[in-house]
Amino acid sequence: MILVTGGAGFIGANFVLDWLNGNDEAVINLDKLTYAGNLQTLASLENDPRHLFVQGDIGDRTLVGRLLQEHQVRAVINFAAESHVDRSIHGPGDFIQTNVVGTFNLLEAVRDYWNGLEGEAKAAFRFLHVSTDEVYGTLSASDAPFSESNRYEPNSPYSASKAASDHLVRAWHHTYGLPVLTTNCSNNYGPYHFPEKLIPLVILNALAGKPLPIYGDGQQIRDWLYVKDHCSAIRTVLAQGRLGETYNVGGWNEKANLDVVRSICSILDELRPKTDGTGYATQITYVQDRPGHDRRYAIDARKLERELGWKPAETFESGIRKTVQWYLDNQDWVNNVTSGQYRQWLEQHYGNK
Numbered sequence: 001m002i003l004v005t006g007g008a009g010f011i012g013a014n015f016v017l018d019w020l021n022g023n024d025e026a027v028i029n030l031d032k033l034t035y036a037g038n039l040q041t042l043a044s045l046e047n048d049p050r051h052l053f054v055q056g057d058i059g060d061r062t063l064v065g066r067l068l069q070e071h072q073v074r075a076v077i078n079f080a081a082e083s084h085v086d087r088s089i090h091g092p093g094d095f096i097q098t099n100v101v102g103t104f105n106l107l108e109a110v111r112d113y114w115n116g117l118e119g120e121a122k123a124a125f126r127f128l129h130v131s132t133d134e135v136y137g138t139l140s141a142s143d144a145p146f147s148e149s150n151r152y153e154p155n156s157p158y159s160a161s162k163a164a165s166d167h168l169v170r171a172w173h174h175t176y177g178l179p180v181l182t183t184n185c186s187n188n189y190g191p192y193h194f195p196e197k198l199i200p201l202v203i204l205n206a207l208a209g210k211p212l213p214i215y216g217d218g219q220q221i222r223d224w225l226y227v228k229d230h231c232s233a234i235r236t237v238l239a240q241g242r243l244g245e246t247y248n249v250g251g252w253n254e255k256a257n258l259d260v261v262r263s264i265c266s267i268l269d270e271l272r273p274k275t276d277g278t279g280y281a282t283q284i285t286y287v288q289d290r291p292g293h294d295r296r297y298a299i300d301a302r303k304l305e306r307e308l309g310w311k312p313a314e315t316f317e318s319g320i321r322k323t324v325q326w327y328l329d330n331q332d333w334v335n336n337v338t339s340g341q342y343r344q345w346l347e348q349h350y351g352n353k
């Protein structure tokens with residue numbers, strides 16, 4: 001049995017679905033169900049005995065300790081976090097609470113449990129912490145991509161809180177011997193992405209005839225990875241990663257935000273042409289840049305490729321096409337997460353939660 005935290009969020013839910021698609025080892029899914037958590041993503045698992053959903057906080061040591069003990073968990077994969085940079089600028093408190101204090105409490109609960117294990121169970125146990133490339137700060141156009149030896153230079157409350165959590169995880173390995181692994185991944189995109197993030201926002205606004213907002217000049221560069229490739233990287237690191245190591249995960253897909261938006265527009269022009277004969281790119285609108293907006297992130301994933309043989313299956317072109325098609329085919333999911341009907345659904349299916 002594995003324990004996944006934050007498994008009702010974008011990446012965590014994709015991970016749970018992929019995991020149960022590929023093998024029969026059961027998953028406990030611990031998620032607080034903040035605005036970003038969406039059990040409807042996991043509706044196909046509703047009657048699946050391999051999926052046990054528990055609503056709760058990673059900071060609740062008693063609950064985490066009980067789940068670990070009761071189910072004799074062999075690995076914890078920590079996705080739970082506050083994850084949206086814009087929200088962290090307007091309200092950093094929740095980010096410190098979950099990403100820093102929550103991770104600390106989770107580590108303590110895991111350490112207690114791990115200390116009580118013996119023999120093979122103790123040797124085989126893993127704690128995998130899922131983190132971001134944003135902890136490394138920003139790059140200029142001529143800098144080499146981030147490698148695992150880059151200094152941490154976080155610039156937003158979000159990235160600072162994730163950097164703090166990475167440091168805690170590292171320290172729990174060096175100080176207490178906890179068998180940890182950390183992954184630092186670039187921007188993900190794909191199915192079930194909450195519509196506040198750039199790619200789903202642009203797809204949905206385009207279809208609704210709304211402006212497609214671009215921060216500043218749109219030349220901020222990000223590396224993009226299809227979410228299912230991130231999930232396969234996590235499975236690889238969990239199975240084969242060296243204890244105490246960090247692994248960068250990326251798709252070798254550096255793109256300026258404006259180019260990402262233009263790609264989406266041209267795929268939509270092809271798949272769902274506008275009736276007025278104009279292209280979706282006419283909806284692009286420039287808005288004031290985010291404060292402290294990092295200019296460029298790029299990730300060097302060669303350690304993971306070389307040591308563990310991982311490679312992404314999708315290019316940006318294939319992944320973005322699949323993503324646009326997914327949003328076209330799954331309007332119900334979109335309507336539910338955007339309309340508040342989702343909350344009603346939750347009450348019907350899970351009582352008071």
Ligand code: NAD
Nearest residue numbers: 006008009010011032033034036037057058080081187188
């Ligand atoms: P998300 O915001 O979609 O999901 C986060 C999930 O965590 C939600 O289901 C939420 O309900 C849950 N959660 C929040 N606080 C919690 C708490 N205190 N206890 C239990 N559950 C809690 O985020 P995501 O995009 O799926 O990201 C998952 C992880 O991957 C995060 O740690 C993030 O930092 C990291 N990451 C994300 C990206 C990306 O591009 N989205 C890239 C690299 C790394």
